[in-house]
Amino acid sequence: MLLSLAPTLRPMIERLRLRADLSLADADAVLALPHRRTFLDHGTYIVREGDHVDRCCVMLAGFVYRHKVVGSGARQILSVHLRGDIIGLQSSLLEQADHNVQALTRIEVAFIPRQAILDLCGRYPMVARAIWADTLVDASLFREWIANVGRRTARQRIAHLFCELALRQEAAGLCEGPDYSWPMTQEQIGDATGLTSVHVNRVLQGLRAEGLIRTAKQRVTILDWDNLQEAADFNCAYLHLPEADSRCARRPSSSELATAGSC
Amino acid sequence: MLLSLAPTLRPMIERLRLRADLSLADADAVLALPHRRTFLDHGTYIVREGDHVDRCCVMLAGFVYRHKVVGSGARQILSVHLRGDIIGLQSSLLEQADHNVQALTRIEVAFIPRQAILDLCGRYPMVARAIWADTLVDASLFREWIANVGRRTARQRIAHLFCELALRQEAAGLCEGPDYSWPMTQEQIGDATGLTSVHVNRVLQGLRAEGLIRTAKQRVTILDWDNLQEAADFNCAYLHLPEADSRCARRPSSSELATAGSC
DNA sequence: CGCCCATTTGACAGCTTTCAAATCGCGTGG
DNA sequence: CCACGCGATTTGAAAGCTGTCAAATGGGCG
Numbered sequence: 359m360l361l362s363l364a365p366t367l368r369p370m371i372e373r374l375r376l377r378a379d380l381s382l383a384d385a386d387a388v389l390a391l392p393h394r395r396t397f398l399d400h401g402t403y404i405v406r407e408g409d410h411v412d413r414c415c416v417m418l419a420g421f422v423y424r425h426k427v428v429g430s431g432a433r434q435i436l437s438v439h440l441r442g443d444i445i446g447l448q449s450s451l452l453e454q455a456d457h458n459v460q461a462l463t464r465i466e467v468a469f470i471p472r473q474a475i476l477d478l479c480g481r482y483p484m485v486a487r488a489i490w491a492d493t494l495v496d497a498s499l500f501r502e503w504i505a506n507v508g509r510r511t512a513r514q515r516i517a518h519l520f521c522e523l524a525l526r527q528e529a530a531g532l533c534e535g536p537d538y539s540w541p542m543t544q545e546q547i548g549d550a551t552g553l554t555s556v557h558v559n560r561v562l563q564g565l566r567a568e569g570l571i572r573t574a575k576q577r578v579t580i581l582d583w584d585n586l587q588e589a590a591d592f593n594c595a596y597l598h599l600p601e602a603d604s605r606c607a608r609r610p611s612s613s614e615l616a617t618a619g620s621c
Numbered sequence: 622m623l624l625s626l627a628p629t630l631r632p633m634i635e636r637l638r639l640r641a642d643l644s645l646a647d648a649d650a651v652l653a654l655p656h657r658r659t660f661l662d663h664g665t666y667i668v669r670e671g672d673h674v675d676r677c678c679v680m681l682a683g684f685v686y687r688h689k690v691v692g693s694g695a696r697q698i699l700s701v702h703l704r705g706d707i708i709g710l711q712s713s714l715l716e717q718a719d720h721n722v723q724a725l726t727r728i729e730v731a732f733i734p735r736q737a738i739l740d741l742c743g744r745y746p747m748v749a750r751a752i753w754a755d756t757l758v759d760a761s762l763f764r765e766w767i768a769n770v771g772r773r774t775a776r777q778r779i780a781h782l783f784c785e786l787a788l789r790q791e792a793a794g795l796c797e798g799p800d801y802s803w804p805m806t807q808e809q810i811g812d813a814t815g816l817t818s819v820h821v822n823r824v825l826q827g828l829r830a831e832g833l834i835r836t837a838k839q840r841v842t843i844l845d846w847d848n849l850q851e852a853a854d855f856n857c858a859y860l861h862l863p864e865a866d867s868r869c870a871r872r873p874s875s876s877e878l879a880t881a882g883s884c
Numbered sequence: 885c886g887c888c889c890a891t892t893t894g895a896c897a898g899c900t901t902t903c904a905a906a907t908c909g910c911g912t913g914g
Numbered sequence: 915c916c917a918c919g920c921g922a923t924t925t926g927a928a929a930g931c932t933g934t935c936a937a938a939t940g941g942g943c944g
Contacts, residue, residue: 408858424764426764426765426768428768428772428773428854429777429854430772430773430854432772433772434767434768434771434772436764436767436768447757448757448760448761451750451753451754451757452754452757452758452761452861453861453863454858456761456764456765456858456859456861457764476750479746479749479750480746483742483743486742486749487714487739487742490714490753490756491714491715493753493756493757493760494710494711494714494715494756495715496760497711497756497759497760497763498711498715498719500760500763500764500767501687501689501699501719501720501763502689502719503767504697504699504763504766504767504770505689505691505697505699507767507770507771507815508697508770508814508815509691509693509695509696509697509815510691510693511899512899512900514692543921543922543923544922544923545922545923551771552770552771552772553900553901554900554901554902555922555923556900556901556902556903556923556924556925557899557900557901559922559923559924559925560900560924560925562923563924575909575910591691591692591693595671595717595719596719598715598716598719600716774931775931775932806889806890806891807890807891808890808891816932816933817932817933817934818890818891819892819893819932819933819934819935820931820932820933822890822891822892822893823892823893823932825891826892838941838942
């Protein structure tokens with residue numbers, strides 16, 4: 359059942375299995391994809407706006423973020439990505455990249471040639487469907503972010519970002535209780551939520567004072583999930599996580615998590 | 622070369638041809654898709670958040686918009702769609718719809734069963750690739766909108782919306798000079814840009830006073846494209862319109878358009 | 885002619901931004 | 915082990931863009 363030889367791309371399989379029912383043959387074909395595994399330092403650009411990209415990138419460890427720079431020089435972060443996420447498909451099917459992708463932390467990734475992906479999709483329809491579905495989930499997150507920066511208060515936006523990254527880390531099997539890694543500075547939180555770092559700082563102080571979160575260096579502890587979720591106006595449906603359906607509206611509290619063994 | 626029988630889905634072919642090189646066989650297969658053509662009144666919901674959707678929808682005429690409603694009751698418009706756009710693929714590959722799709726005007730659409738699309742994609746890889754690429758362009762627009770509501774001023778956001786819809790109408794072959802149909806009320810412009818209708822009204826007055834645009838009922842005239850584009854911080858690269866490459870950074874002025882015959 | 889929705893207008897409150905400047909945290913070098 | 919350096923976090927005060935709340939005006943349609 360589990361695959362043997364150098365399963366570098368296993369995070370990719372795990373992800374695609376969430377998006378469609380893959381047969382063993384499908385999974386083997388994915389694992390057999392040609393790829394180059396590498397480590398990259400914090401700050402490294404994976405894609406630059408305007409680039410012509412001919413490969414995609416599977417996240418194995420660490421965090422990256424997509425962003426755009428507007429005319430005034432301000433930066434807008436568009437999404438954050440972690441283990442299992444597949445990025446750069448956009449850029450590889452389209453003419454040129456319309457945004458930047460940059461490492462938020464030191465990362466481990468696998469680069470897969472664009473043509474290998476296209477060939478795979480041509481021969482394994484269910485894999486194609488899974489990858490396509492994954493890009494559609496990507497788009498769903500973008501839509502939620504539009505609503506987040508467009509119609510929520512600063513407090514809600516920031517709390518929402520915490521909820522999203524926490525749940526996605528859980529889904530990727532990265533969590534250990536209510537404690538999550540937190541790769542963003544306050545300035546980056548601002549760039550993700552359309553706020554200034556100064557204001558982010560003040561809102562963060564509020565969330566801490568209310569006992570919703572606790573921050574340490576590079577980590578965050580969610581002390582009160584229920585209230586944080588409410589403060590965030592967060593509904594995880596947009597993440598399209600299978601089996602999250604029932605747990606979603608009211609996700610298990612931190613204490614329940616310990617016994618549920620889901621982490 | 623041109624196709625004969627009831628080419629209801631021709632707008633879809635024209636769109637997909639922008640996304641990939643389709644053979645005649647590919648095109649015929651698309652035109653042969655089973656579908657139901659219908660007219661729907663302004664305000665009709667095509668997809669509701671939470672729906673389980675089993676069809677997609679090709680726009681033939683009129684405008685629709687996607688939107689979400691946040692906890693406070695405020696609405697955020699996520700995108701506007703016109704002739705040739707294919708919507709509801711998101712909802713048909715994923716479990717349930719994460720946003721609403723509603724008619725902005727009276728519209729003409731063709732509904733295609735989800736399974737027919739999946740079958741088609743399985744048998745015609747280039748069609749699959751074209752449709753996939755089209756959904757990726759969709760995602761690109763979402764990303765630009767995140768940057769728009771997140772990091773631009775009210776004036777830029779609104780001007781940007783005008784630029785986008787103008788260029789997309791041109792690309793769809795809907796325009797007749799610098800005069801475009803404009804299906805949105807000021808309140809809807811606000812919902813699309815994260816502003817209130819009151820403020821939209823004031824900004825609009827500014828744009829008119831500066832001679833950038835002129836609005837009539839349901840229509841807008843772009844009087845000074847170059848300056849509107851500059852006021853909008855608009856760069857059309859994110860639309861991924863073929864051949865717009867060179868015209869993009871500096872698009873032909875209104876006067877040039879008349880002689881270029883591009884409309 | 886009258887209703888209803890969209891557009892305007894005014895005054896005022898307020899959430900966020902700006903602009904500095906101080907403090908903190910932490911890896912590095914002496 | 916401690917000083918240094920630099921980025922990240924905090925803090926303060928003041929300005930400003932945008933929102934809020936009404937109310938008036940305008941335009942289209944039955």
